[in-house]
Amino acid sequence: MGIEAIEERYRELTPESRELFEEGREVNAGAAKGAYYYAPYPLTFRRGSGCELDDVDGRTYVDFGNHHTAQVLGHNHPAVVIAVRSQLSDGIALGGPMGVETKIAKHMCDRVSSLDRIRFVNSGTEASLHAIRLARQFSGKPKVAKFEGGYHGSHDAVEVSVSPNLEDAGDPREPKAVATAGGMAPHSVDDTIVLPYDDEESLERLLSRHREDLACVIMDPKAGILPQRPEFVRRVRDVTRDLGMIMIFDEIVGFRQARGGLQSHYEIEPDLTCFGKIIGGGFPVGAFGGRADLMDQLDNSKGSSTVFQSGTHSAHAVAMAAGLATLEQLTDDAHAHLNGLGSRLKTGLDKLFGDRGVVAHVVVMGSVFSIHFGIEEVRTYRDMASADKETGLAVFMSLLNQGFFLSQGLGMCAISLPTEGEHIDALVEAIGIALDEIED
Ligand SMILES: Cc1ncc(COP(=O)(O)O)c(C=O)c1O
Structure with a gap:
């Protein structure tokens, strides 16, 4: 044919x-x-x-x-439909917390051992954006390292070397930072260090070289696309810890393999983790969470909080209810x-x-x-x-x-x-x- x-x-x-x-x-x-x-x-x-x-x-x-x-859970799962209907009958968006965000946060903190606290946003893109801001503020350092081919959403800090042409991508052991989309801030590529997957030696060399400037390493384990050796993922955890860098694990395609997320499969505890997709049960969602000392930078009750995150629809009650119903089905x-x-x-x-x-x-x-x-x-x-x-x-x-x-x-x-x-x-x-x- x-x-x-x-x-x-x-x-x-x-x-x-x-x-x-x-x-x-x-x-x-x-x-x-x-x-x-x-x-x-x-x-x-x-x-x-x-x-x-x-x-x-x-x-x-x-x-x-x-x-x-x-x-x-597929489409129109009865548990999700019931949870959404029940939430709708209480109100769609009332301009204040409704408690359901605490229920899903507790559920997630219970599942994932590295999570002390979480903050909900509207997309995976927002989750990685705010996690990186938090890492920059906490560390006082400007740069971000990411893996060549890794995707963390569509904002300037991470839309670098997502799918570069191989002719533009430089030495495989020291990949060049290549802008992915037109219209990005010109300095985005200068502030991003690109790491190769599956190469411990280059990982250590590049991170050590940039340690004075690097706030964090964000890692998309490319679940179901590009198999990562568990030893390599664990090495990323160990090297970042040794060099005093924050490790952000992108689990936006998460909770698909194990109750405790991909990090339980790899047996690591990242400092921060980004979530999205299934935790909204089909509604727009994202979340980032992790160590209490990091996440407490977002605590408004501590006076002039150092990191600001808001958003009209962040932690939207209907998405929270649908997400919680979905997670509860994932036994x-x-x-x-x-x-x-x-x-x-x-x-x-x-x-x-x-x-x-x-x-x-x-x-x-x-x-x-x-x-x-x-x-x-x-x-x-x-x-x-x-x-x-x-x-x-x-x-x-x-x-x-x-x-x-x-x-x-x-x-x-x-x-x-x-x-x-x-x-x-x-x-x-x-x-x-x-x-x-x-x-x-
Ligand atoms: C690993 C990963 N990170 C981040 C994102 C961005 O999430 P969103 O599309 O919700 O902004 C995606 C989306 O596919 C993703 O797969």
């Missing part, structure tokens, strides 16, 4: 989505936000239920995107079910690719997964950047035609709780059919 024919089939199956996209782009810039867009136009959905989505053309998809991993049994499905997918895909002699690397971490074609192994951003993206996009589109919705390009896909083994087996089979279609 080939890639063109797969796209042609997509157009035939989804005329209403195409029309709505064309209508939308007249008034909504680009019609869809960056992460929603894929060529030739994204699907428009009508509704979601459990692990399924219906589009405006009347087609149904098994959802393996789950709203950028956030919808861990050890729920994690075991999700992780079991993740393993089943890994086994099925490894066998499929092995039997067919397809070069691909399947990364599964708990219930988050990615498929990288054209490479045997992915350990660093540079490996990831050299993968065969065309095949990834063609498989993604063939899967849409077959009734499976994944993340575009097959990076950062996710399994939700209502998913069963048969959905996983059907996905594996459909990927086999997609490869047949591409080869035809």
